[in-house]
Amino acid sequence: MPKEVQRLDRVIIRFAGDSGDGMQLTGDRFTQETASFGNDLSTLPNFPAEIRAPAGTLPGVSSFQLHFADHDIMTPGDAPNVLVAMNPAALRANIDDVPKGAMVIVNTDEFTKRALAKVGYTANPLEDGSLAGYKVSAVPLTSMTVRALEDFGLSKKDSERAKNMFALGLLSWMYNRPTEGTLDFLRAKFAKKPDIMSANIAAFKAGWNFGETTEDFAVSYEVRPAALPSGTYRNITGNTALSYGLVAGAELTGLPLFLGSYPITPASDILHELSRHKRFGVRTFQAEDEIAGVGAALGASFGGALGVTTTSGPGMVLKAETVGLAVMTELPLIVVDVQRGGPSTGLPTKTEQADLLMALFGRNGESPVPVLAPRSPADCFDIAVEAARIATKYRTPVIVLSDGYLANGSEPWRIPDVSALPDLSVEFAAGPNGEDGAFLPYLRDPETLARPWAVPGTAGLEHRIGGIEKSDRTGDISYSPANHDLMVRTRQAKVDGISRDIDPLEVDDPTGDADVLVLGWGGTYGSIGAAVRRVRRVGGRVAHAHLRHLNPFPGNLEEVLRRYDRVLVPEINLGQLALLLRGRFLVDVISYTKVRGLPFKAEELAGVLQEVIDRAE
Amino acid sequence: MPSENTDGHPNGVAADGSGPAFKGLTLVPVSDVRYRMKDFKSDQEVRWCPGCGDYAILAAFQGFLPELGVPRENIVIVSGIGCSSRFPYYLSTYGMHSIHGRAPAIATGLAASRPDLSVWVVTGDGDGLSIGGNHLIHALRRNVNINVLMFNNRIYGLTKGQYSPTSERGKVTKSSPVGSLDTPFNPVSLALGAEASFVARTVDSDRRHLTSVLRAAADHPGASFVEIYQNCPIFNDDAFEPLKDPGQRDARLLRMEHGEPLMVGADRGVVLGEYGELVVADVAEAGEDRVLRHDAHRTDPGYAFALSRLDRPAFEHVPVGLFRSVRRPSYDEMLNGQIAEAETTQGRGDLAALLASGDTWTVE
Numbered sequence: 001m002p003k004e005v006q007r008l009d010r011v012i013i014r015f016a017g018d019s020g021d022g023m024q025l026t027g028d029r030f031t032q033e034t035a036s037f038g039n040d041l042s043t044l045p046n047f048p049a050e051i052r053a054p055a056g057t058l059p060g061v062s063s064f065q066l067h068f069a070d071h072d073i074m075t076p077g078d079a080p081n082v083l084v085a086m087n088p089a090a091l092r093a094n095i096d097d098v099p100k101g102a103m104v105i106v107n108t109d110e111f112t113k114r115a116l117a118k119v120g121y122t123a124n125p126l127e128d129g130s131l132a133g134y135k136v137s138a139v140p141l142t143s144m145t146v147r148a149l150e151d152f153g154l155s156k157k158d159s160e161r162a163k164n165m166f167a168l169g170l171l172s173w174m175y176n177r178p179t180e181g182t183l184d185f186l187r188a189k190f191a192k193k194p195d196i197m198s199a200n201i202a203a204f205k206a207g208w209n210f211g212e213t214t215e216d217f218a219v220s221y222e223v224r225p226a227a228l229p230s231g232t233y234r235n236i237t238g239n240t241a242l243s244y245g246l247v248a249g250a251e252l253t254g255l256p257l258f259l260g261s262y263p264i265t266p267a268s269d270i271l272h273e274l275s276r277h278k279r280f281g282v283r284t285f286q287a288e289d290e291i292a293g294v295g296a297a298l299g300a301s302f303g304g305a306l307g308v309t310t311t312s313g314p315g316m317v318l319k320a321e322t323v324g325l326a327v328m329t330e331l332p333l334i335v336v337d338v339q340r341g342g343p344s345t346g347l348p349t350k351t352e353q354a355d356l357l358m359a360l361f362g363r364n365g366e367s368p369v370p371v372l373a374p375r376s377p378a379d380c381f382d383i384a385v386e387a388a389r390i391a392t393k394y395r396t397p398v399i400v401l402s403d404g405y406l407a408n409g410s411e412p413w414r415i416p417d418v419s420a421l422p423d424l425s426v427e428f429a430a431g432p433n434g435e436d437g438a439f440l441p442y443l444r445d446p447e448t449l450a451r452p453w454a455v456p457g458t459a460g461l462e463h464r465i466g467g468i469e470k471s472d473r474t475g476d477i478s479y480s481p482a483n484h485d486l487m488v489r490t491r492q493a494k495v496d497g498i499s500r501d502i503d504p505l506e507v508d509d510p511t512g513d514a515d516v517l518v519l520g521w522g523g524t525y526g527s528i529g530a531a532v533r534r535v536r537r538v539g540g541r542v543a544h545a546h547l548r549h550l551n552p553f554p555g556n557l558e559e560v561l562r563r564y565d566r567v568l569v570p571e572i573n574l575g576q577l578a579l580l581l582r583g584r585f586l587v588d589v590i591s592y593t594k595v596r597g598l599p600f601k602a603e604e605l606a607g608v609l610q611e612v613i614d615r616a617e
Numbered sequence: 618m619p620s621e622n623t624d625g626h627p628n629g630v631a632a633d634g635s636g637p638a639f640k641g642l643t644l645v646p647v648s649d650v651r652y653r654m655k656d657f658k659s660d661q662e663v664r665w666c667p668g669c670g671d672y673a674i675l676a677a678f679q680g681f682l683p684e685l686g687v688p689r690e691n692i693v694i695v696s697g698i699g700c701s702s703r704f705p706y707y708l709s710t711y712g713m714h715s716i717h718g719r720a721p722a723i724a725t726g727l728a729a730s731r732p733d734l735s736v737w738v739v740t741g742d743g744d745g746l747s748i749g750g751n752h753l754i755h756a757l758r759r760n761v762n763i764n765v766l767m768f769n770n771r772i773y774g775l776t777k778g779q780y781s782p783t784s785e786r787g788k789v790t791k792s793s794p795v796g797s798l799d800t801p802f803n804p805v806s807l808a809l810g811a812e813a814s815f816v817a818r819t820v821d822s823d824r825r826h827l828t829s830v831l832r833a834a835a836d837h838p839g840a841s842f843v844e845i846y847q848n849c850p851i852f853n854d855d856a857f858e859p860l861k862d863p864g865q866r867d868a869r870l871l872r873m874e875h876g877e878p879l880m881v882g883a884d885r886g887v888v889l890g891e892y893g894e895l896v897v898a899d900v901a902e903a904g905e906d907r908v909l910r911h912d913a914h915r916t917d918p919g920y921a922f923a924l925s926r927l928d929r930p931a932f933e934h935v936p937v938g939l940f941r942s943v944r945r946p947s948y949d950e951m952l953n954g955q956i957a958e959a960e961t962t963q964g965r966g967d968l969a970a971l972l973a974s975g976d977t978w979t980v981e
Contacts, residue, residue: 036978181976225980234977244972251968258730260722278959280966283730283952287722288755295719295752296726299695302713303731325716415977418969456711456727456734459690464659464705466714467698476661477706 027064038225169207245384350597718749
């Protein structure tokens with residue numbers, strides 16, 4: 001008799017296990033199955049900075065949360081409906097996030113006395129009633145995997161390693177996921193190890209069949225495809241989208257891409273991704289340090305390339321000097337900061353938004369730099385293209401503030417039509433621009449205030465640039481008081497003027513009569529959007545706007561701020577945007593902050609928002 | 618390498634006219650202009666102190682550049698911070714006066730993306746060995762096709778006279794009133810430790826020797842490191858005087874010439890010591906046949922390193938000339954090779970195909 005299938009509108013699953021259990025891979029595969037099925041989705045990987053923390057310990061727990069739905073969703077979800085715990089540590093580290101009534105699937109084989117003691121359980125939680133209220137499914141995942149692979153002639157250890165595929169098979173059955181993609185993936189991944197390939201496929205199928213035959217699971221679930229706008233989609237992480245955006249930026253500007261970078265979590269995947277695209281003329285240079293990474297990028301820009309460097313907070317600090325040189329020499333440069341918890345080494349694998357003020361002001365002297373921030377994983381593509389546009393058009397370094405959550409999180413991305421992307425062609429200076437055939441490297445375009453970009457190899461335009469103050473027009477060294485004042489103000493005016501060349505801030509205010517505006521920036525878009533929806537569902541009136549341009553701000557920002565009685569600014573820092581808004585506009589915004597290394601929960605933000613609305617009314 | 622009087626090709630063009638004669642410049646276009654020294658002088662007033670060794674180096678360099686035979690616009694000088702780093706302003710080529718110690722990194726990005734340029738890094742002992750030591754050794758080990766000219770005056774000039782990483786221990790300066798405590802770097806040993814493929818030393822005041830070293834550096838594909846002993850008349854005057862004074866220099870300089878015996882003056886020669894080290898011995902005592910002949914092309918850097926250890930603080934014997942010149946693939950050559958290989962075997966990338974790679978699905 002076929003089992004009952006229940007329809008759900010959305011599900012949040014969290015896979016949790018040891019760092020070595022392959023939870024990221026399991027989550028990633030489930031995500032791909034879900035994406036190809038056509039659900040909307042959002043993911044939140046969460047893993048320790050240590051590569052292999054001691055097995056079975058709390059610090060070694062790695063997890064992957066996936067939220068998928070038959071409608072469009074904005075966050076990876078606050079609380080899992082299903083927790084898959086591969087060992088006691090995974091259970092202990094995650095159970096507090098799981099609401100009562102949710103399903104908890106545990107791998108009973110790992111619940112040994114020793115493993116329990118290792119994480120401080122004095123009694124077995126599967127037996128002492130502490131999981132009362134949860135729908136607990138106790139499944140001996142490890143031993144069932146080993147049994148399923150008995151005939152494969154593998155060592156016990158190798159057989160056990162396939163248990164994540166058993167779990168994936170079980171969950172794939174439970175949510176009626178398409179499996180062909182995972183089977184193809186396993187065939188390709190283990191093409192050179194046919195016995196491991198067959199074992200993983202067998203484990204995956206055994207997990208599926210177990211779900212179908214066991215009486216432990218009476219029901220499977222269906223989440224229908226989401227009605228997303230028409231188009232071709234793929235699932236994409238922020239780091240991949242950003243890499244593609246940089247390649248696109250290079251193609252659209254007609255410049256070769258040069259990446260100078262030093263490995264750092266959580267930005268390294270951009271270096272990895274770009275190093276694979278040599279056929280686009282992409283040159284990647286793994287430098288000896290962060291300083292050399294940005295230095296080489298600037299050197300390449302001087303030579304007419306689209307120079308890019310990628311890093312995270314601890315690397316940004318080291319790049320400040322070279323970014324200052326790029327401000328002075330007025331050369332295009334893209335600096336990507338995938339923010340993580342700080343200060344210092346901080347929380348390498350956790351997210352934060354605390355580099356905003358450093359991006360704006362973390363250099364000596366008056367050193368204005370345009371700053372952009374993507375609002376979702378897929379938006380990283382558009383922001384990278386925008387960074388290429390601003391950097392090349394205005395001859396300026398541009399800082400992109402992504403974050404750990406966007407970098408590793410993923411969502412469906414409607415693949416853009418390449419022919420509809422903007423033409424960003426760059427024209428290098430080709431001839432003299434002064435009297436008597438002179439070349440004036442600091443004679444500016446009256447519209448953009450950009451100076452000419454004259455690349456070595458162009459006859460007649462030989463010139464010298466550098467970090468010493470430049471004389472207006474000629475670019476010669478100048479220590480003149482009046483000239484310095486002029487140049488400081490001109491560099492600032494150039495960056496300020498970009499506000500005329502960016503989209504005005506859009507406000508989502510469906511009723512048009514909200515008194516409260518919630519204003520965010522960067523990676524908090526999803527959480528804030530989801531909170532706003534919750535509030536509106538219960539009749540709350542609230543407007544939402546989200547900044548992607550942090551410097552300069554969109555031209556209408558002040559007007560937007562003044563339109564509302566109260567402005568709530570949630571940030572994953574201690575109120576850096578709030579400080580800027582107060583300082584710039586004398587608007588007393590309400591700052592709400594959390595710095596836990598994790599995205600905001602929609603429920604929590606909705607509560608804060610409701611409070612502000614209630615106070616306003 | 619073209620000779621000093623380039624047999625009918627004053628701009629250093631290869632005899633068959635196919636490209637520049639310098640092997641370090643094979644990807645740089647040939648100039649159809651015959652330059653003269655004055656063509657490389659910029660309109661900027663030179664602002665070094667009177668008597669500074671930098672003047673002599675600048676003049677030698679400007680005098681040498683026409684020999685390269687490449688268009689002026691294809692030459693780029695990148696410098697860091699310090700007295701020597703003002704160099705680019707005084708040349709009519711492209712140039713960047715960058716930030717302290719970072720010139721090798723900036724030049725790496727430029728040279729790696731623009732193989733059609735002749736890229737020169739001008740640095741000093743503070744810029745190149747102190748704040749920028751890391752970039753220098755990595756540029757050398759990678760063998761980026763750049764020429765690094767390190768002016769060594771053994772003092773910080775621009776900050777007015779503190780000891781530098783090449784100052785002798787015990788040096789009394791503004792920041793070391795009772796003597797500095799640091800053991801100095803030997804720049805040549807350091808470069809060889811990084812397995813630089815070209816390492817040479819010369820002296821600011823010997824224009825002929827300096828020019829010959831510049832010529833050899835330009836001729837070298839890959840990174841060239843040239844240490845130039847340079848006098849700072851204000852803060853460390855006459856630091857290298859024993860090597861310049863006509864009365865004593867010949868007895869102190871070990872002028873290395875490939876294939877020639879390693880002699881210090883007429884009487885002393887370099888022989889193999891008991892533990893494999895090199896020692897300077899009286900030829901009459903040691904025997905003429907024990908004097909080594911210089912081989913700058915040895916693959917193993919150990920021999921060149923041993924030569925660099927012959928330096929003595931009081932200049933009893935100091936090697937100058939080419940320590941090492943070996944051919945190994947340059948970084949930019951290999952990087953651009955990978956790009957070309959990818960474009961040839963996979964075809965030029967297609968953006969639409971890249972964006973749509975991986976698992977996709979269509980919503981009607």
